[in-house]
Amino acid sequence: MTPSATYRLQLQPDFPFSAAEDAVPYLATLGVSHLHLSPVLEAVPGSTHGYDVVDHGRVRAELGGEDGLRRLARTARSHGLGLVLDIVPNHMAADPRHNHALREVLREGPGSPYARWFDIDWAAGDGKILLPVLGGRLGDEMDGFRVDGDVLRHGEQEFPLRDGTSGLPLPELLDAQHYRLCWWRLARTELNYRRFFTISELIGVRVEDPEVFAATHAKILELVRDGTVEGLRIDHPDGLADPAGYLERLSVASGGAWTVVEKILTGPEPLPAGWAVAGTTGYDALHRIDGLFVDPVGAAELLGHYRESASPAGDRGGYWQATVRxxxxxxxxxxxxxxxxxxxxxxxxxxxxxxxxxxxxxxxxxxxxxxxxxxxxxxxxxxxxxxxxxxxxxxxxxxxxxxxxxxxxxxxxxxxxxxxxxxxxxxxxxxxxxxxxxxxxxxxxxxxxxxxxxxxxxxYRYVPLISANEVGGDPGRPAVAPEDFHAFCARLARDWPATGTALTTHDTKRSADVRAAVAVLSECPGRWSRLVAELARTAPAAPDPQLAWQAWQTAFGCVGFPAGEQAARLAPALLKAVRESGLFTSWTEPDPGYERAMSDFVAAGPAAATGPARELLTEFAATLAPHVRANVLGAALVQLTMPGVPDLYQGTEREYLALVDPDNRRPFSPPSPNAPASAKEELTAAALRLRRERPGVFGESGTYAPLAASGPAAGHCLAFCRSGEVVTAVTRLSLRLAESGGWRGTELALPDDGVWRDLLAPGREFSGGTVAVAELFDERPVALLSRGAPAGTSDPG
Structure with a gap:
């Protein structure tokens, strides 16, 4: 079945199946139809994400095992919820301590029945698989080896020994194996197995082989066929040799279960029409939604201020395409x-x-x-x-x-x-x-x-407006025009009506609410530039101006972090940013001096809990708070009502401020039953319940129609109608709107028939025809209208 909405939970040892089970009543009340679970198969012990699978045949014991998963499914079903699982076909953990298939390949070499599981170029390694696992060159690590029965140990690592070799002298023993242990730095040039991106700890799996597919998917398909699981999310299909063939095989084997793929589409690139899926996980929607709340003129001006302030070289952060190249x-x-x-x-x-x-x-x-x-x-x-x-x-x-x-x-x-x-x-x-x-x-x-x-x-190098630097985005063109957004939604409704949509995921570099705040800076580029200059006078100098620009934007986006958390959360995220950028330090060649200077700057400036910089940031944020709120609520409502199946990341129904992982993967904590609902939570619950109660309006047969505003501020109102029954209207670029004099008689044309009830403001009704936008947004900067049924009839949908 197609979900009405999914809710992503990040499972980990500190948040196992039992914790997810405890959250079910709350999530059912919220209005989602399915729990979307991070990977559940056996992973490296202690893993906080589960993408390092070691055994496809077992549900992870640290989460509660198969019994725990099935209990969760039963509890969810009793509350009207189903399960969607995230699965990882592309790779496994390259850890022979826990990965039995790899262990057997290391023991038996290319003759192992498991050798077909992995893309290994045996010829390039002279018949051996290269294992870049040593902290130094082999000669410097020899004293760390010891033979223990049929395994070779080195620190906490262990490797199976080829039969009959355990009694050999160490140099001969090493040469006799089907693998070559070496310094980790050799992976760059000599690695001879396919891996996930550049992570040698994750080895690619050949699921294009029917036998490998069957072995690695048996447990997942069992859970689908017996009804425990109703949908699938496919991680990184682009890593596969034949994504289309894999997805077709999976669709047949799963009986056509609802499936979405983590496919990152670039610009106008379409999802391949022949793929046997419902659509993507939603990064294409994320980019379009975010872009609605970026002012193109202001973004260009902000880019100029950034270049003046940070002075980046053209191909090191000054120009987007040159930086990418x-x-x-x-x-x-x-x-x-x-x-x-x-x-x-x-x-x-x-x-x-x-x-x-x-x-x-x-x-x-x-x-x-x-x-x-x-x-x-x-x-x-x-x-x-x-x-x-x-x-x-x-x-x-x-x-x-x-x-x-x-x-x-x-x-x-x-x-x-x-x-x-x-x-x-x-x-x-x-x-x-x-x-x-x-x-x-x-x-x-x-x-x-x-x-x-x-x-x-x-x-991490091109940072004029960091809210645009998101998976699937285009930092060189951060703004999306309303007509382009409407065209995108029309294509979804026509071609991929059951696709996923997202605003925050476990992989987003900043949560939607952080991005919504930063996007407001495109509406006040001059004010932001002046603030950065003033902040520079109140805080220690940053080791480089690009870091300063990015760090201050990050601090602004996270100004709502709980007191005392700024340093603990901003510092790791900014350290990751400068290492990923590779301009002055990196993961593999860290510069201790630069990183110390960066740490001192962040602690005394962007992450300081008190002092002049904190006061300046807080005061600036307070003046923009209404406009940040408009962006937050607008983005949320658009995602929840546009074509597709919205996926909510854990906690994002409320204010959710988070940075790049691991900050965004903290264990989920449902709100207290007695906690008052925020405007965002009320909006989310209203939209989710509407979707659940009226599937015909939002489902695969539902329609999408843009609604046009007219008047001097028409461009600040984005609106659309779903299936002639539900209207979404949101305010965009509200700061520019306020500075230009407000709505000033701007009107929105509603479908003519019936009475339209505002689900976010009980008691408010509007007749079909034109409505003053100022009246529509009198109580909040968004509106969700549902057509009232004529007397003596029931609502359709």
Whole structure:
């Protein structure tokens, strides 16, 4: 069944199934139809997220095991709720202590029946799998090894020994294994297994193999078939060799259970029409909703102030596309060097097997691979070797990308390597298994490159308006025009009516309420710039001005953090930001001096609980509070009533201020039954109950129609009607609205028939026809109207 709304709970040892069970009565009252659970299969002990699966056949014991999950499902069902599970087909934890399948591969080598589970290039490792797990070079770590029966131990790590090798001297024992233990830094250039992005601790799984699919999905499918689970969320489909094939197989095996995929769409990129899913997890909706509350003129002015204040180099945070390109070059030549080397080997082998393709030097093929990868404008092309040509795949490697890649070559004839690599990437060239392998791995590597260079690097370098730096967003064009939003919603209603929509997730870098606050700065760029200058005079100097700009925006967005939490929560998030950016320090090459200076600045300035800087921030935030509130309520109502299935992240029905993980993954705590409901919670509950009570209005057969305001402030009112029965109206850019004189006679045209009741203000009614927007928003900056039924009839829907 299709949910009316889902509620995401982050399970962890401190919030197991029993805690989720305790929250069921509250969530049922709130109005959602399904609990959306983070991964539930057995994971590395102590994991706080569950994406490091070690056993697909067991429900995680630390959460309460299968009995606990089934009890939760029964309790949920008794309250009218179902379960949606987040599953992780792309990867597992690369920890042989807990991952039995990997352990057997390490023990038995390529002859193990489990070897087919993983993408391992045995030839590149001379018959061994590289394990980059040592803190130093092997020679410096030898004293740390000890043999214990049939395992080799090193600190807390353990590795299975090949039969008959336990009695060998240590150097010979190490050489006799099917794996090579090495310094962790070698992963960049020598790793020979597919991993999740650049995380060597997560090894890729070959679910395109029917036997591997069956083994890794048996428990999940059992839970679906017996009714314990009613829907699925698919993590990172772009990591798979054949996403379309996987999703089709899963749909058939699950009986067509409602399924959404964590697919990040770029710009106008559509979700592939042939995918057997209900839609995405909602980052495409998040970008459009957020953009409604960004002033394009003010955002451009804010960018100018940022460049003047922070003086970033053009490709190090000054210009968006240049920043992305430089970050991509860095990632593809460093963190993904091993993946690039594999693609070069595959291309070289294809060329060697075909006389017509010979004499392309490995360096030329490597250059072509690199130059095309950094120019893929989306996460990846979708194509299978020898399969039909698709317009979207060709667009991912278009003529401009080819021409620009060729321009890097000094000799024109050598640039023909670009044509070879493009045709290989699109599955059109070469014979045999190497062609298919290249096609798959190019797409998988493109996805990892896009994620690491954009989400995890450029988003932390280009920071004029940090609310725009969100998964699926476009910081270079942060504003979304109302007509573009309406067109997006019309496409959803037509093509993907049961898709997911989201505002906050476990992966968002800032919660929706933090972003809503920061977005207001696009309406007062000059005031913000002057405040930053004044803050700089009251606090210690930051080690770099880009950090200062980002840190002060972060502090403003989180000004509502509980007293005493600013330092404990801002400091880790900002440290993560500067390490991810890689401009002055990084995870792998930290600069202690820079990080000390950063810590001192944050503690005395943005995270200070008292003092002049805190007073300035608090006073500034107070003047903007009504406009932040308008953004928060507006974004929430739009998400809850637009086409699609809204997913609420735990706690976001109330004010929810959170930064990047782990800050946003703290255990969930339902509110006290006696706690007064906030305006946001009242709005959320009203919209959720309406969705549940009137599924025909919001479901797959529901319609979407923009409503037009008229008058001097028409652009500040966004409104739409669902199925002719429910109207959503919100205020956008309320600060600019107030500064320009308010609504001044602006009117909204409601559908003509009947009486429209305001569900957020009991007793308020409006007749069909035009209504004064000032009257509509008299009590709050949003309105949710439901058509009243004529006398003697019941409400439709």
């Amino acid at each position: 430089r970050a991509a070059y860095r990632v593809v030549t460093h963190e993904l060097a091993a993946e690039t080397a594999l693609l070069t080997r595959l291309a070289s082998r294809v060329c060697a097997e075909d006389p017509a393709l010979r004499d392309h030097a490995p360096w030329a093929l490597r250059t072509a691979v690199r130059e095309l990868l950094v120019r893929v404008p989306v996460y990846r092309p979708y194509v299978t070797a020898g399969g039909p040509r698709t317009e979207s795949a060709g667009a991912a490697l278009d003529a401009t990308a080819v021409s620009d890649a060729k321009a890097v070559f000094a000799v024109r004839e050598e640039a023909s390597a670009v044509d070879v690599v493009r045709e290989l990437a699109l599955g059109r060239l070469g014979p045999g298994s190497d062609r298919a392998a290249f096609c798959d791995r190019f797409a998988q590597t493109a996805s990892a490159l896009r994620a690491k260079s954009v989400e995890d690097t450029a988003y």
